[in-house]
Amino acid sequence: MVNQNEVITNEGGSVHTGVQEGESFIEIKNLAKTYKRDEVETVAIEDFSLDIKKGELISVVGPSGCGKTTILRMIAGLLEPTAGTITIAGRPCKEPGPDRGMVFQDFALLPWRSVIKNVELGLEIAGVPKEERRERAEKYLEIVGLEKFKDSRINELSGGMKQRVGIARALVNKPDVILMDEPFGALDAQTRNIMQAGLVKILDKTDQxxxxxTHSVDEAVFLSDRIVILTKRPASIREIIEIPWPRPRDRASPEFTALRKRILEELERENVLE
Ligand SMILES: Nc1ncnc2c1ncn2[C@@H]1O[C@H](COP(=O)(O)OP(=O)(O)O)[C@@H](O)[C@H]1O
Ligand SMILES: [Mg+2]
Structure with missing residues (x-):
């Protein structure tokens, strides 16, 4: 995956905002979410505040069911907060928009459409002319190494390939932010490592x-500029860890192992193992 680095470099830079790399980009203030179903109230998020910089990869780890997906869906504009605000480049994100691309664990592809038609979907909805959207979709399929499979049906693909379609589908719209919810969680360990290495290349070459x-601490340490460790539900921030090391990172190095161990211990203190 991702050997067309030049292509990605040319695609770098926000098309939706003037925010520069390293500047404050997503501002989440005093976010809270309580679900109400019938008479039952579930407090999922309580007073969550976070400032995400342009070009940053921030991972969120925390016990299962603590509210991770809830936070992501609120950033996506798919779910309304009970309290608090989220802005991207100063704009409130109250509904989904082309500035945010989502990648899901279960791929969420349309099985009756071909690979390339799945990648083109957002452009189609945005009214991009047929020829242009085909050209852009082909370029991103090349970036994720799937150009030969563009006319395949989704059910002919392996899990890793499906997720690469999901990533191409998110990238093709040139979003300012990509929101990924345990994107590699359904993949086998080897495919997962390949996907992580591919993501590192995208990070190197763009200010995405x-x-x-993720629920994988190893993955978080391998990829992130910062890791946000959540408490158990209702989720608030337990700790934020900054990782200044360049990528790609060596999983076998003493500092990598030590950091992974430390975060796992933190999570164990929240009563949950990786
Ligand atoms: N639509 C919903 N209605 C009611 N409760 C929900 C809904 N979605 C999630 N929850 C509850 O909110 C909590 C957090 O869920 P979620 O954000 O999916 O956690 P995570 O992604 O960290 O595993 C859980 O207790 C879950 O059962
Ligand atoms: Mg979840």
């Missing part, structure tokens, strides 16, 4: 901002 939810 990514919010990445």
């Amino acid at each position: 901002t990514i919010v990445f939810i």
Whole structure:
């Protein structure tokens, strides 16, 4: 995946905002969410505040069911907060928009459409002319190494390939932010490592901002500029860890192992293992 680095470099830079790399980009203030179903109230998020910089990959780790997906869906504009605000480049994100691309664990592809038609979907909805959207979709399929499979049906693909379609589908719209919810969680360990290495190449070559939810501490340490460790539900921030090391990172290095161990211990204190 991702050997066309030049192509990606040319695609770098926000098309939706004037915010520069390293500047404050997504501002989440005093976010809270309580679900109400019948008479039952579930407090999922309580007073969550976070400032995400342009070009940053921020991972969110935390116990299962603590509210990670809830946070991501609110950033996506798919779910209304009970309290608090989220802005991207100063704009409130109250509804989904082309500035945010989503990648889901279960791929969420349309099985009756071909690979390339799945990648083109957002452009089609945005009214991009047929020829242009085909050309852009082909370029991103090349970036994720799937150009030979553009006319395949989704059910002919492996899990890793499906997720690469999901990533191409998010990238093709040139979003300011990609929101990824355990994107590699359904993949086998080897495919997962390949996907992570591919993501590192995208990070190297663009100022793409990514919010990445994972239950794998190893993955978070491998990828992130910062890791947000959540408490158990209702989720608030337990700790934020900054990782200044360049990528790609060596999983076998003592500092990598030590940091992974430390975060796992933090999570254990929240009563949950990786
Ligand atoms: N639509 C919903 N209605 C009611 N409760 C929900 C809904 N979605 C999630 N929850 C509850 O909110 C909590 C957080 O869920 P979620 O954000 O999916 O956690 P995570 O992604 O960290 O596993 C859980 O207790 C879950 O059962
Ligand atoms: Mg979840």
